[in-house]
Amino acid sequence: MNFEQLYRTHFAEVRRFALYLTGNQAEADDIAAETFVRAWAADAPLKARSLSAYLLSVARNLHRRGHRRRLLLAAFGREAPEEAPGLERELAGRSELQAILARLQLLPEIDRAALLMRAFHELSYEEIAAALGLSAAAARVKVHRARNLLKDRESPS
Helix, strand or coil: CCHHHHHHHHHHHHHHHHHHHHCCHHHHHHHHHHHHHHHHHCCHHHHCCCHHHHHHHHHHHHHHHHHHHHHHHHHCCCCCCCCCCCHHHHHCCCHHHHHHHHHHHHCCHHHHHHHHHHHCCCCCHHHHHHHHCCCHHHHHHHHHHHHHHHHHHHCCC
């Protein structure tokens, strides 16, 4: 598989996954682009049992690295660089999507990643487990708990 085939086949799912992880369109674009650069430079995708799981794992790790970076900058009293405005304007008319993204952000990161891999990318629990470094049983529990937490937060209190 050449780079163009890899990119065309998996870009939409990697970008969507990154958007749901971050809640920010510009950051999702950056993560998706960096994911493909890293995948092409490494030989790991050739060894991976599931290319999709591998790419989503790379995207998740990039998201986690960026989150740690922002925390470190905040700890030292520096602001993270401003993200390009536009997501709020673009989603202004989509209040339901905004509410879903907000609820997703309330989930623990690993639960959110497991749920997204299962719900939107239709990965098996074994593929999710491999991508997140868990057992298949733990992956099932993470997805189940994340679904329940979203349902609980959806209901009016």
